[in-house]
Amino acid sequence: MAVLTEPISEKTEVDAGTGVDFSLTEDQQLIRDEVRRFAEERIRPGIAERDREHIFPMDIFQEMGEMGLLGMLVPEEYDGGGVDTLAYLLAVEEISRVDPAVAVTMSVTNSVCCWPIVHFGSEELKRRVLPDLASGKALGGFGLTEPGAGSDAGSLKTSARRDGDFWVLNGEKAWITNAGFARYFVVVARTNPEAGKRGLSAFVVPADAPGFSVGQPEEKMGLKSSRTAQIYFSDCRVPAANLLGDEGQGLKIALATLDHSRLGIGAQAAGIHQRALELAVAYAKERVQFGQPIAANQAIQFKIAQMATELAASRALTYAAAAAEHTPRAGRLAAQAKVYSSEAANRACQESLQIHGGNGFHDDYEISRLYRDVRVTTIYEGTSEMQRMVIARHLLQK
Amino acid sequence: MRIELTEEQKMLQETVRRFAEEVVRPRAKEIDESGEFPRPFFDQAGELGLAGVSVPEEYGGAGMDTLSYCLVIEEISRVCATSGVILSVNNSLVCDPLLKFGTEEQKKEFLTPLAAGKKLGCFALTEPGAGSDPAGMRTTARRDGDDYVLNGNKIFITNGTDADIALVFASVDLAKKHKGITCFIVPADLPGYSHGTHEFKLGVNASGTTELAFQDLRIPARYRLGEEGDGFKIAMATLDGGRIGIAAQAVGIAQGAFEEALAYSQEREQFGSSLSSFQAIQFYLADMSTELDAARLLTWKAAWAKENQKRFSLEAAQAKLFASEMAQRVTNKALQIHGGYGYTKEYNVERYFRDARITEIYEGTSEIQKMVIADWVLNKA
Numbered sequence: 001m002a003v004l005t006e007p008i009s010e011k012t013e014v015d016a017g018t019g020v021d022f023s024l025t026e027d028q029q030l031i032r033d034e035v036r037r038f039a040e041e042r043i044r045p046g047i048a049e050r051d052r053e054h055i056f057p058m059d060i061f062q063e064m065g066e067m068g069l070l071g072m073l074v075p076e077e078y079d080g081g082g083v084d085t086l087a088y089l090l091a092v093e094e095i096s097r098v099d100p101a102v103a104v105t106m107s108v109t110n111s112v113c114c115w116p117i118v119h120f121g122s123e124e125l126k127r128r129v130l131p132d133l134a135s136g137k138a139l140g141g142f143g144l145t146e147p148g149a150g151s152d153a154g155s156l157k158t159s160a161r162r163d164g165d166f167w168v169l170n171g172e173k174a175w176i177t178n179a180g181f182a183r184y185f186v187v188v189a190r191t192n193p194e195a196g197k198r199g200l201s202a203f204v205v206p207a208d209a210p211g212f213s214v215g216q217p218e219e220k221m222g223l224k225s226s227r228t229a230q231i232y233f234s235d236c237r238v239p240a241a242n243l244l245g246d247e248g249q250g251l252k253i254a255l256a257t258l259d260h261s262r263l264g265i266g267a268q269a270a271g272i273h274q275r276a277l278e279l280a281v282a283y284a285k286e287r288v289q290f291g292q293p294i295a296a297n298q299a300i301q302f303k304i305a306q307m308a309t310e311l312a313a314s315r316a317l318t319y320a321a322a323a324a325e326h327t328p329r330a331g332r333l334a335a336q337a338k339v340y341s342s343e344a345a346n347r348a349c350q351e352s353l354q355i356h357g358g359n360g361f362h363d364d365y366e367i368s369r370l371y372r373d374v375r376v377t378t379i380y381e382g383t384s385e386m387q388r389m390v391i392a393r394h395l396l397q398k
Numbered sequence: 399m400r401i402e403l404t405e406e407q408k409m410l411q412e413t414v415r416r417f418a419e420e421v422v423r424p425r426a427k428e429i430d431e432s433g434e435f436p437r438p439f440f441d442q443a444g445e446l447g448l449a450g451v452s453v454p455e456e457y458g459g460a461g462m463d464t465l466s467y468c469l470v471i472e473e474i475s476r477v478c479a480t481s482g483v484i485l486s487v488n489n490s491l492v493c494d495p496l497l498k499f500g501t502e503e504q505k506k507e508f509l510t511p512l513a514a515g516k517k518l519g520c521f522a523l524t525e526p527g528a529g530s531d532p533a534g535m536r537t538t539a540r541r542d543g544d545d546y547v548l549n550g551n552k553i554f555i556t557n558g559t560d561a562d563i564a565l566v567f568a569s570v571d572l573a574k575k576h577k578g579i580t581c582f583i584v585p586a587d588l589p590g591y592s593h594g595t596h597e598f599k600l601g602v603n604a605s606g607t608t609e610l611a612f613q614d615l616r617i618p619a620r621y622r623l624g625e626e627g628d629g630f631k632i633a634m635a636t637l638d639g640g641r642i643g644i645a646a647q648a649v650g651i652a653q654g655a656f657e658e659a660l661a662y663s664q665e666r667e668q669f670g671s672s673l674s675s676f677q678a679i680q681f682y683l684a685d686m687s688t689e690l691d692a693a694r695l696l697t698w699k700a701a702w703a704k705e706n707q708k709r710f711s712l713e714a715a716q717a718k719l720f721a722s723e724m725a726q727r728v729t730n731k732a733l734q735i736h737g738g739y740g741y742t743k744e745y746n747v748e749r750y751f752r753d754a755r756i757t758e759i760y761e762g763t764s765e766i767q768k769m770v771i772a773d774w775v776l777n778k779a
Contacts, residue, residue, distance in 0.1 A: 018400075018402065018404045018405070019400070019402070019403065019404040019407070019465075020400060020401055020402065020403065020698050020702055021399060021400040021702070022399060022698075022699045022702050022703070023399070024399065028399075073572065086399055107636055132612050144669035253487060277775070281775060281776060284776070285776065295776055298769075301768065301769065301772035301776065302768045302772065303772035304763075304772050304775055304776060305719070305767070305768035305769075305775065306768070306771040307718070308771055308772075308774075308775045309696075309716040309719055310718050310720075312575075312696060312699075312713075312720075313692040313693075313695070313696055313720055314692075316692060316695035316696055316699060317688070317691065317692050317695065319399050320399075320401045320691075320695050322399070323399045323400055323401050323402075324401060332687075333691070334686040336687070336691055339684075339688060340688050340689075340692060359679065361662075375619075387676075387684070388681045388685070389680065389684075390682075391684035391687060391688065392674075392680035392681065392683055392684045395683050395684070395687055396660075396661060396680070396683075397676050
């Protein structure tokens, strides 16, 4: 009990390296501010047209690559940004605040393509593919989901058979973001039909590999300017050196990647949530009914208060999960951040649209696009239901 | 961004948890049922430094930071919410304003025994006709030479049955509305001061909540805290800080209920397997833990902001709003997981469920928090 009778009197002299700290570093603030400016100046113009016409903005990605936004977590020795996870999440959040469709291409390249290559690729592979991915010369993709294997990734059927110095892949992958534009895909395939979940392996598949092809773009409810399609492997030959980790580690690699990438979706949701709140505030202040701005109504004020509070909770969970990324709690925290932030962002878009009234239902208003775009955040990279399963598993493990 | 306690904070947390488990938990059910104010608990907590956690040592406190204070309130509330609010009021609503607004003389005379737990404080703002809107108060303070003479009534005063010192808000000029409100330090043994008896409530039943009455209560002018007319400002600043304590209390209540539900779900078998093997129960637990963590983070963030002299009014309101509503949902689900047993007095969850309810009401209702938050977002951000 001595701790209480011997108080910590000089609070300011407590070691700067310990204790709870909610501040951002200067670098993190700088990155956030710079990305916000870039997003407003370079991404916002033309956004409605891109959405309407399903235009994939390759020019924007080239610029983002040059700025270092596509390989932010890649170490500098491979031409990456070498920034910390939170700095990356702040960038995703700022891009999402303006265009969630651009953010998903960014997030996929960073989180589910570069990240597993950085962590599980051989030195030779990293030197071969990371510099192009990190600089935006090549976009990345991730192929785990199949028509019959969504949440149950372990049941996937795409096969990979060893043939000399090559792996030969056969099968198809569904819902592949960046398909048709990405140059490298991290693909999980079955290398041992007998071994169940331990029979999967992960590969880097170049889009120019023989036997690789891309299907028609999917028509989606939102994120319309991002590209989603099936990819097909028909005796697709991939160099043996493109194996990530060891044979049989595919599911482990995929799940570790998803644990990490969930933080990106948490940040994406927070960015959309932030914009939905901003739009609600601006509209509520300018829209006059019954002789006063609708913001004068307590019902509107309370919706805004709720949105702002839930946004603070989303950010707290997402940033805290990033800060704890290398601890045993990381998997649970990332799942909590993802499920909470995505569901809160959906509620925020719903409420913001409601505040906009009939105008919110009109394509001319930004909130109608965000309302469509936000919907997928509770689905991709693990549905809300999968997140809850992950969280419960951690809770009940002890 | 770092979510990691200091070694000192971890030690404090362990120490308080042990005290809570060994001393507070065994009496929690009993005082809830009897309503008996647990003065021995307050005395022991005072000896440990828990009555004035963030008050500097020179004034009898433990000299620790705001986050440490949150840890104390959470750990105590995790086993007994009544005990949590008793401490929260003494720390946040009495010691804090004395430290911030008191003269050196007032700090020596009043803050020191309060922070050391030798005396118990209460905070008397609410009146029958003035709850969320304190400007409507009717209690008056009339200047008479070197004294003030107080007349009026206060209600819902936590610690009221046992307090030795009350911070009383009274108007020196009713016509001035909130600009007439003035704060006074009132020793409870003065003639003209009286309090009611224990009132039975839905929850936090042994918190000594009662009414106070002042009848020609004469106090020296040097017992005035701040200047005439400063009372409203003092009350609002104090409640900003108090909200962090209530948020921590709500987190503690929810944590206690969550732990019981998690354990029960693994013990209880139905249809041949544990409740925890059912996905519906798993998802309840997942949501409870997620919201609980979010609330704790918001609370810590507000505490961190206050400690570092940053703006914390918005953060405290968000933490209080979110944590209290979270606690209501989490205790409700915890009771649901316990099924029929949860509805009985045999288990603790019905007490947690009842205790959580007040956190959405006192020290500013959820509606007041939303007004504060909306004002920030719409007009100040």
